[in-house]
Amino acid sequence: MGGFSFKKLTFMIMIVIFLWCSNIERCNARRVGRHWRASDSISKKKGKNHGYNNHHKGNAGKSKPKTPIPKAPPLPPAAAAGPKGGSSVFNVLDFGAKGDGTKDDTKAFQAAWAAACKVEASTINVPAEYVFLVGPISFSGPYCQHNIVFQIDGTIVAPTGPSHWASGLFQWLLFTKLVGLTIKGSGTIDGNGAVWWQNSPYDDDPLDDQSKLIFPSKNGTLPNKPPIPVRSSLGGKMPSTKPTALRFYGSFNVTVTGITIQNSPQCHLKFDNCIGVQVYNFSVSSPGDSPNTDGIHLQNSKDVLIRSSNIACGDDCVSIQTGCTNVYIHNINCGPGHGISIGGLGKDNTKACVSNITVRDIMMHNTMNGVRIKTWQGGSGSVQGVQFSNIQVSQVQLPIVIDQYYCDKSSCKNQTSAVALSGINYENIRGTYTVKPVHFACSDNMPCTDVTLTNIQLVPQQERYRMYDPFCWQTFGQLYSPTVPPVACLLVGKPASNKIQGDSDSC
Structure with a gap:
């Protein structure tokens, strides 16, 4: 027992001496901090398996380690001028945009995009109460990160001078080539289209052929082109090719x-050429007499809502248009305009394929057409599985x-081949x-085959135009x-000599 007590006493004395020496080292460290850091570095090497690194991180605010912390690679100059503190929100004002509606903010938008492109789920902010003058611009992938948000709460306006527009520019x-892009907000994109409509109203964009059914002339030719009531006092002739305001190409989940x-x-x-498209709570506003200003145009795209x-x-x-499948459209207020259309398809003897289209719960007021399918003679392919309800x-x-005799010229050549229409349901x-x-x-x-009509009730307005009876042909x-x-003209059953599609015609 005595031996055990002596050993215990000796152990306790050693602990007291250790603690006393440790206290002296701390005091010396306060006097000569530089020597403390050197000895600390030595201790760190000796005790790296004893959890010392975590203890050292806790004191990082009091003293910096001698070895510098590795830094992320520097951003390109455009991105480096962006938001501070590693934020994923890139405000165009931080990149030099003025937002006064007169200074060209195109370069600022390009710089903001260059920064946001490198950050997944980043946001480009176009703030409210500003008007940004932006020329033609491309926000391009495919090397951008996914799920970028373009938050538009202000107004983006197009330039009206011809010098801003290259000839033949389509958008x-x-x-x-982006993935998961979202355009949202409460703002406005204004194309300033009046200057285009006034300078070249019909150079490349002929009238909708459907006008021949509404204003039939005695010799079967197109009526005279009506004047464009929208006038612009801005000088200079714009290019003949009119651009689309907002276009998405080759993108997924937009x-x-x-x-x-x-x-x-x-x-x-x-x-x-998009897959996975959603458009909702969206507005288009242009005059009913503005030429060829489609609201939403779909081509070679699928899985669209x-x-x-x-x-x-x-x-x-x-x-x-051609190449569209699995398109679902509902709860749309349409008007003025030309309604909701499939086509024109098969122009210049081309092949067109459209399938699985649903259009339902639509309000149309003061439009040229309601629901329409239009194809040119000479085309091939098919339209099938369409529901209008x-x-x-x-x-x-x-x-x-x-209308399988669609023609946007004064006359078109009669041709035997056609885009096949089947499974068209009206309810x-x-x-x-x-x-x-x-x-x-x-x-x-x-x-046309398998055309069905259910609960159709259409009564004449009897205001301006002569009324015509329902018309059916083949x-x-x-x-x-x-x-x-x-609608007594609809033929029951199948055509007796219906042409069987060849491999080149099928979709």
Whole structure:
């Protein structure tokens, strides 16, 4: 027991001496901090397996280690001028934008994009209460990070001088080869289209051929082109090619919501070769007589949802072109405009493929057409699996249209081949018309098949135009309920000599 007590006492004395020496070292360290850091570095090497590194990090605010902390690679000059503190929000004002509506802010937008492009889920902020003058610009991938947000709460306006526009430019704001891009906000994109409409109203953009059905002339030619009431006092002739305001090309999972696009020189919003598109709570605002100003234009795109939007323009509220499949459109207010259209398809003997299209819960007021399919003679391919339902029309000239003799010239050559139309369903289409309730003009060589009508109730407005009866040509299908007015011209069953599509025609 005595031996044990002596050992215990000796151990306690050693602990006291150790603590006393440690206290003296701390005091010396306060006097000569430089020597303390040197000895600390030695201790760190000896005790790296005893958790000392974590203890040292806790004192980082009191003393800096001799070895510098590695830094991230420097950003390019444009990005380095951006937001401080590692923020993922890039305000265009921080990159030199003035937002006064007169100074050219194009370079500032390019610099903000160059910075945001390198940060996943970053945001470019276009703040409210500013007007940004931006020339033609491309926001390009494919090496940008994913899920970038373009927050537009201010106004972006297009320049009106010809010097800002290269000849043959097809778009103003272009987004290409991006993944997960979102355009949102409460702001406005203004294309200043009046100067384009005034300077070259019809050079490259002929009138919608449907006008021949509404204003038929005695010799079957197009009527005289009406004057463009929108006038611009701005001088200089703009290029003949009118640009689309906002275009997306080759992108995946694109969303546009909240913003308004107005007065585009041509199409307002275009998706080309895109997969996974959402457009909602979106507005288009242009005069009904502005030439060829489609609201939303789809081409070679699939898995598209367009909903809960207001579209007023001078052409189709929504235009669905070749290569589109799995398109769902609902809860749209359309007007003025030319309605919702599939086509024109098959122009210049081309092949067109469109399938699985649903258009429902639509309000149309004062439009040229309601729901329309239009193709040129000489084309190939097919349109199949189309559902038009719950369409309310008011003062619409031609609520239901299939036109396989579409022609945007004074005359077109008659050709036998055609884009095949089948599985076209019309259900619950009601309201008033001013010219003709139903117009089905299908190909002689490739009649329309499986066209169905259910709960169609269309009554004449009886205001300005002469009323026409429903018209059908080479249209086969079935009435699932009585129609108002009666569509007695629809042929029941299948065509007796329906041409079988070859491999080159099928989609």
